[in-house]
Amino acid sequence: MWADQLGDGRAHLIGTYMNRQGEKWELQLKGSGKTPYSRNGDGRAVLRSSVREFLCSEAMHYLGIPTSRAVSLVVSDDEVWRDQFYNGNIMKERGAVVLRAAKSWFRIGSLEILTHYGELDLLRTLLDFIIQEHFPSIDVKEPNRYVDFFSTVVFETAQLIALWMSVGFAHGVCNTDNFSLLSITIDYGPFGFMEAYNPDFVPNVSDDERRYKIGNQASIGMFNLDKLLQALNPLLDLGQKQLAAQILHQYPAHYYARFRKLFKAKLGLLGEKEGDDDLIEFLLHLMEKTEADFTMTFLQLSEITESQLQELNIPQQFWALKTISKHELFPTWVSKYILRLKR
Known part of the structure; x- marks a missing residue:
């Protein structure tokens, strides 16, 4: 916060x-x-x-x-x-x-402080400057410019956090002071890359409550965007507030759409097929239960041959797949995966 x-x-x-x-x-x-x-x-x-x-x-x-x-x-x-x-x-x-x-170091907190202290003229001036400098697709004279700005930040923040998750990156301190208005990764402090897949992974040793664990990053993103909306609210009329609230509620859909696309690419899945989400979640579940390495599991799935995988003849050097293959349901996942690759 x-x-x-x-x-x-x-x-x-x-x-x-x-x-x-x-x-x-x-x-x-x-x-x-x-x-x-x-x-x-x-x-x-x-x-x-x-x-x-x-x-x-x-x-x-x-x-x-x-x-x-x-x-x-x-x-x-x-x-x-x-x-x-x-x-x-x-x-x-x-x-x-x-x-x-x-490109800019402005954060959500840069706007929160102005609303907090009632400096609304300065808030409006700063927002117009940020829009003019960094959001060229938005007309700074457009009455709905702040709603358009918010919509862009909501969408791009969802994209950013999905990208973080696709590489196992945990920021460590996801407060609004560390969330860029341009939706870029800033303020590298107690960050970490997840090794064994674990949604509870926390790189920040001072985060005793695990508030910013890797599995919370998507929901923290929405929390921070809600704080951004609260900072913008004094500049919005009733209709704009209602529209902005609807935009905020679209955040989970934006996030999961990009998350799904990224993880399908990691598995080499083309097109949209029924059951893709279940296949991804099934694999992540097996990885969590066996503490399989996040990065190497996907890498080795891309390197092993189809026949080796289908026969569960996993070479010794594919140690991450060796780990996950210990789970009794791994053969079931492999069958579903190979069937999906052929569709």
Whole structure:
């Protein structure tokens, strides 16, 4: 949820860059020292987390997932003290600064704060700026522009979270301060990639209640979009509020449509056939029960031959399939899968 404050405790926005394609990128330094919002923090970042952000944001980009980008990483000789696992064991680490870039760093929280404090003129000005700069398909003079803006964010957020799920990515801190209005992945903190398939996977060791577990990401997305709608409501008339509420309720359908499409592609399923959803859910159930590796199960399904799979003659090197094949219902799933591939 929104932290009731706007501003990053260890990031400085230093300007805008235009590349040779005419694209504008906002440049930000993370770990560059104290900001007005650092409170008791030092505003620094450590090498460990900086390398993680650099590598993951670039990996996400090349996986085709909308994301901020890492431009450079500079290592410092300064000592930074951190409690990595929040267990009271404070250790000395090397500091670092990441230069990162995004088309925009505006988040849902950027609008929430203005509504919260009743700054509606500023809210309207900021929204019009965001629409004009980043949503060219929306006419900034159109009376329904805020509804159109909301509709776009709802749809694109559903697409983004489905993409996260398709690669087993858990963000770790999915509050409204960390949800981009441009529906890109930002603020790489205690994220993680799921290994053994587990809907309860939580990469953030401080998330004791598992609020942001990977299996909750889709529902958290809707929760955050509802908060966005609450922030927009003062600028909407009754008819627009009703329309926006209907748009929000379309979010699950947008999400599951993209989720289904992505997982069908992972299984090599073409076209739309009855039973596809059940086939996907059946496999995920078997993976959960056997703790099969999420990424390698799908990879090895794409590499094994049909005859090997049908005969359950799984080579030793396909260790993830070996794991899931221990479940008594795996032969049943294989039969359904091969039958579907032939349809």
